[in-house]
Amino acid sequence: MIQEISNRLLKQLENDVEQVCSQIKDPLKRLTMVLKLIREALKKLRLHVSDLKFKNKTEEIPIFKNIKPSFYQWQIYYTELYNIETNLPYGDADKQASFLEQELLFIERFFRQYAFLYQYYRLNADELDNLYFVRGAEMQSILLPEVPDLDPEFSTSCDYLFSKFRAFEALKEWVLERLLLLKKRSIDPQTLSGNLHPGEMNWTGDTIDLAEIGLGFYYTGKLNNGTAGLGEIFRWLEETFHVNIGIPAKRFAELRKRKRLSRTRYLNEMRDSLNLKMENEDEYVPTGKKKNNSAISDED
Template sequence: MIQEISTRLLKQLEEDLEHTCFQIKDPFQRWTTALKLIREALKRLRTHFSDLKFKDKEEEIPIFKVIKPSFYQWQIYYTELYNIETNLPYGDAEKQTAFLEQELFYIERFFRQYAFLYQYYKLNATELDNLYFVRGAEMQSILLPEVPDLDPEFSTSCDYLFSKFKAFEVLKDWVLERLLHLKKKNIDPQALSGNLQVREMNWTGDTIDLAEVGLGLYHTGKLNNGTAGLGEIFRWLEEKFNVNIGIPAKRFAELRKRKRLSRTRYLNEMRDSLNLKMENEDEYVPTGKKKPNSALNDDD
């Protein structure tokens, strides 16, 4: 029950956060709006959690190892992102690069500082779950960081740390993409040829389909000689097609959850449609007759 409820709440929260990021450009307003959404979602999760009666520790562990960190990570992420955006030097690419490299060093240092627990998190280990993710478990260790005042009824020794691991991984991607953008040089502006007026194009399909396209472009390295970042590609597609695709890591996770044979459903559909068109064009046509609706004619 809690898994279904939390999945629904998290999906709604992340959709609301994506909409907020797309609509609000002012860092402070975006941060405060995001925090309001996150805290409300955590409050609702906390309410549902209070109604549960656990049979054993095995039912309690996933709440604090996976579910709560999936929500709380966004509070940490948006707070850290706000601090970076508001302290980023303006107008000087070299100073911005130096600043972001320092932020990247801070993130990597955090992972090294808690290397044992970070590896435990990355490997999805389970041996110490009874200590890390059960309320009231005695856990005194120099390996654990100082954490904010926690609600003992809705917190364990390591749920905050796992939330921070998740948040910092997303933040690291943001910093790397921004650094890549700053370090690009000699980018020629696009030149328009001819006087053809192209009307505005809007994406009218599911956004997950466009996410497939963006991921495909990124992993095949066909944009800017492979230097275009994934987040940069997503923002470019959003701008060109007037749509909000969302956070790259989350859309990739959605694709991974699909059945193995249909993970790239839209790309497969594109391939099949194009192949079908070419096969139809290759069909035998009696002499002297033209195939109707041909995509290419000899006169083209």
Template sequence: MDNVIYGNPGRELAERLESALDGVSDTLERLRLALRTIRRAKTELREKVEKRPPATADEEIYLYKTVWPSVLSWHVQHMEWYAMEANQPIGDRNRLKDYWKRELVFTARFMAMQPFHYQYYKLGATELDHLYFIPNAEIPDILIPEVPDVDGRTGTKMGYLFAKFMAYERLHTHILESMHGHETGDVFPRMTRKGREMKWTGDTCNLIEIAYGIYETKQINEGGADIGDIIGWLEESFGVSLHRYYRRFSEIKQRKTVSKTRFLDEMREAVHRRIDDGNAYKPLTKSPRTMP
């Protein structure tokens, strides 16, 4: 979600990371480039906040509940992912799959260990925002999440926990990709209740247009789902890889000879035709008379 004061630095950082890491396969080099990109984004956001600090409690809550966590989450994600990749077994495919299963359990267990706070995050609750997302607010001990002390300039304890939730949800998707081989197309088919396999067979750019349409119109979780959540959901639902979706969306934005929303336009026209055809006048045909 964009904000008139601070924009959407989390999404901007995701796009920068996509560009910086494109084609880089070495694990350590990817981490180095990622951390450098993240540090730059944190510095820019800190300077923006110093230039225009939040003027109201609502602005302060938005900054520490949404803006800073969206940036810090990428630092958490890349540190965790580096550790996972560095420790994965080499060679044996079964051992590798078992390893990623354990990592999947690890990410799920982290959410389960914070049931109240995770539900607060997932439901987009606001009742305790004045305690959770205003620095130096006096919080009852029972409501304080168990996280390390954080830099007051970049967030609150709950804000840091939100960053970890964002990061671990994305990690969950990455682990599933590693287990199911999204890059090679070796995915588990998705079946309907009738037992029919459902797999996206159209251009994946079309599905990316749909993803951004869902995101920008805030159709899921009252607008609380980020674009990565929606992309991961569509990938799992249709058994398709949408990797490098930020770069591919940048290509969509640069279209010159066709509409930037070509597929969404086609969908709209197809639905209009369906409606028009269904409403078209159909003269009644008389049944042939039965001969006496």
């Protein structure tokens, strides 16, 4: 029950955050609205958890090991992202690259600082879950970070740290994507030219559909002879169509979770629509008259 509820809450939160990020360009205003959405979602999750009647302590583990961190990671991620965006040197690609490389070192240093617990997280180990993810469990360790605003009814020893692991992995991906983009732009300045893009186009469909297209580009290797990164493709689509698609790994995971719908629903729809158009054009008309739905002209 709590898993279903949390899945709905998380999906709604991520959709709302995505919409805010696509519509609001001012970093501070965007962060303020995003944090408000996350706090509201966490508050709802806390209320649902407080209503649960646990048969034993181990039933708490999935909530604080997986469910809560899947929400709280975004509070950490967007706060850190705001700090990077607002401190990024303006206009100078070399200075920007140097700044981002320092951020990458900071992230890697954080993972090394909590190396044992990070390995525990990466391996999805469970031997110490009764200490790490049960409320009230006694654990004194210099390995654990200070936890801000600890709520004993909605916190355990390691749920904050696992949230931060998730957030910093997503942040690392963002930094690496920007570094790759900067390096390619410094090698080929023509990529900065606005003349490379056609007239303004806005994406008016669901962003998950555009994610399908981006993933299709990446896994078929048809952009830049297969050297274009997935994050780079997503950012290119975002800039071209003026939307926020989101984190590639998260969107890929959404497609994998589809059960009722085809995992590639939109790509299938494109294929079927194009095939239907061609089949209609191929139909034989005995009277010699042209069909109402004329063929696509070269000028279209």
